[in-house]
């Protein structure tokens with residue numbers, strides 16, 4: 001496959017680069033700082049592009065089988081409460097996909113992007129009010145945007161829980177079309193390499209089209 005990747009310089013993006021190249025795919029990484037991506041491979045092209053500008057991204061999306069995104073932001077304490085990064089970047093990405101005639105998009109969000117009163121107390125009454133709420137809410141708004149305004153885009157929202165850099169167990173990645181995977185008493189995490197495996201499987205097999213899917217390491 002030919003894949004364009006956003007967020008390739010982040011820790012999850014780097015795992016997608018490595019896994020995609022190991023699977024024999026051709027990767028075009030659109031980054032803001034090309035020096036940061038030190039990975040070298042004959043099938044890896046690194047280009048500088050502005051993720052807020054559709055015209056900048058569209059030429060690099062042309063001819064790709066899928067676009068994958070591991071974009072994310074770490075807001076400061078002051079900008080935390082007004083975060084719009086996910087919806088602000090989704091719109092130019094969709095515009096660029098349409099200009100390039102590419103319809104497949106797989107992107108990362110998180111567990112708990114929506115409010116559900118049956119979610120754990122610590123999520124709804126501690127972590128969301130303290131600091132996670134605005135980021136998760138904006139991810140949820142982005143998912144709504146794809147659901148309600150992008151009928152032409154075959155998107156998959158990949159929702160991991162806490163990400164860890166430990167290596168994968170090699171077991172199949174757990175996946176459920178839901179906002180979390182529930183198993184009483186069990187605390188899930190997801191290896192970033194499993195995120196990469198799952199995103200590439202979804203792109204290759206055209207699975208979970210127009211679905212938001214919670215994942216975790218098995």
Ligand SMILES: NC(=O)c1ccc[n+]([C@@H]2O[C@H](COP(=O)([O-])OP(=O)(O)OC[C@H]3O[C@@H](n4cnc5c(N)ncnc54)[C@H](OP(=O)(O)O)[C@@H]3O)[C@@H](O)[C@H]2O)c1
Pocket residue numbers: 006007008009010011012013031032033036051070071072073074108109110111160161162163164192
């Ligand atoms: N950390 C967790 O436990 C956790 C759990 C669930 C979900 N998530 C979500 O998973 C996603 C990936 O997380 P991560 O920790 O692997 O990566 P990350 O550290 O959030 O990396 C973000 C990537 O986005 C890029 N980026 C951010 N702003 C950009 C801009 N204005 N222009 C161009 N590129 C920009 C960064 O580029 P630079 O390298 O140039 O900064 C980097 O490549 C995020 O959306 C995160 O919120 C994280």
